[in-house]
Amino acid sequence: MAWDIVGRRFSDDEFDAYVAGLSLSRWRPDFIVLHNTAVPSLEQRPNGFTPQHIQNLYGFYVGKGWSGCPHLFVDQHGIWVLNPLTRRGVHSPSWNAVSWGVEMLGEYGREPFDAGPGALVRGHAISALASLCRKLGLDPGGIRFHKEDPKTTHTTCPGRNVRKDQVTDAVAQAMQSQTVPTVKLVIYRHGMGDQPAAIVPAVIRNGAAFASSLAMAEAAGIPAEGDALVSVRSFLGSRYSLKWSAATQKVYAVER
Ligand SMILES: [Zn+2]
Numbered sequence: 083m084a085w086d087i088v089g090r091r092f093s094d095d096e097f098d099a100y101v102a103g104l105s106l107s108r109w110r111p112d113f114i115v116l117h118n119t120a121v122p123s124l125e126q127r128p129n130g131f132t133p134q135h136i137q138n139l140y141g142f143y144v145g146k147g148w149s150g151c152p153h154l155f156v157d158q159h160g161i162w163v164l165n166p167l168t169r170r171g172v173h174s175p176s177w178n179a180v181s182w183g184v185e186m187l188g189e190y191g192r193e194p195f196d197a198g199p200g201a202l203v204r205g206h207a208i209s210a211l212a213s214l215c216r217k218l219g220l221d222p223g224g225i226r227f228h229k230e231d232p233k234t235t236h237t238t239c240p241g242r243n244v245r246k247d248q249v250t251d252a253v254a255q256a257m258q259s260q261t262v263p264t265v266k267l268v269i270y271r272h273g274m275g276d277q278p279a280a281i282v283p284a285v286i287r288n289g290a291a292f293a294s295s296l297a298m299a300e301a302a303g304i305p306a307e308g309d310a311l312v313s314v315r316s317f318l319g320s321r322y323s324l325k326w327s328a329a330t331q332k333v334y335a336v337e338r
Contacts, residue, residue, distance in 0.1 A: 088163040094209035103294030118240035123189035130157030152183035190241025212256035222253035
């Protein structure tokens with residue numbers, strides 16, 4: 083396969099920390115395009131996507147000969163990452179090179195977006211959009227709907243029950259209330275003196291620090307199997323000594 087998917091479902095908080103830890107130095111989009119899947123509908127996926135559904139989607143896009151797919155698929159339970167957010171995907175003919183594609187499970191031409199399972203999808207989608215907007219420094223008003231792409235044939239996507247003014251207002255509100263991961267993981271490696279190799283965003287949960295495995299892997303020279311929000315101690319502990327400073331709100335990791 084020329085390309086691969088991340089293939090993992092994140093909670094809202096996990097996704098926020100994951101996005102904060104991504105490096106966009108290789109490819110950085112300008113905005114976000116919102117979609118609905120239409121097929122499958124919520125009725126067809128009453129329990130959201132399973133890992134098998136996600137693999138099937140991947141196979142579907144590979145079978146079409148596409149070089150990528152939409153970045154996110156949001157369902158009733160959280161946020162699936164498919165196309166890596168650090169690479170361009172395929173989801174909107176005019177805008178693939180310059181945007182992230184966010185799919186919401188549902189057919190919002192007829193399924194409600196403000197009640198029942200649609201409201202659950204809406205909640206996770208708003209949270210995901212807020213995390214993505216903050217990462218790009220994008221005003222929520224810069225979010226576009228697929229149907230606004232002049233080249234698309236999907237002239238109703240993401241469905242008339244999804245109102246743009248309501249989405250942008252909700253994202254703006256979520257951006258204000260989202261807890262910014264203020265904790266930092268500072269990684270020092272051999273041979274670099276007192277210059278840190280990297281400073282990686284981290285979150286504290288139940289007294290333990292968590293950070294993106296990919297961000298830590300790049301900084302610490304440890305191979306990672308895919309990208310996930312993992313315990314700093316479990317990931318770095320065998321090769322780095324770790325020290326938390328409440329005064330600076332930083333976790334210091336020093337290579338042994
Ligand atoms: Zn669409």
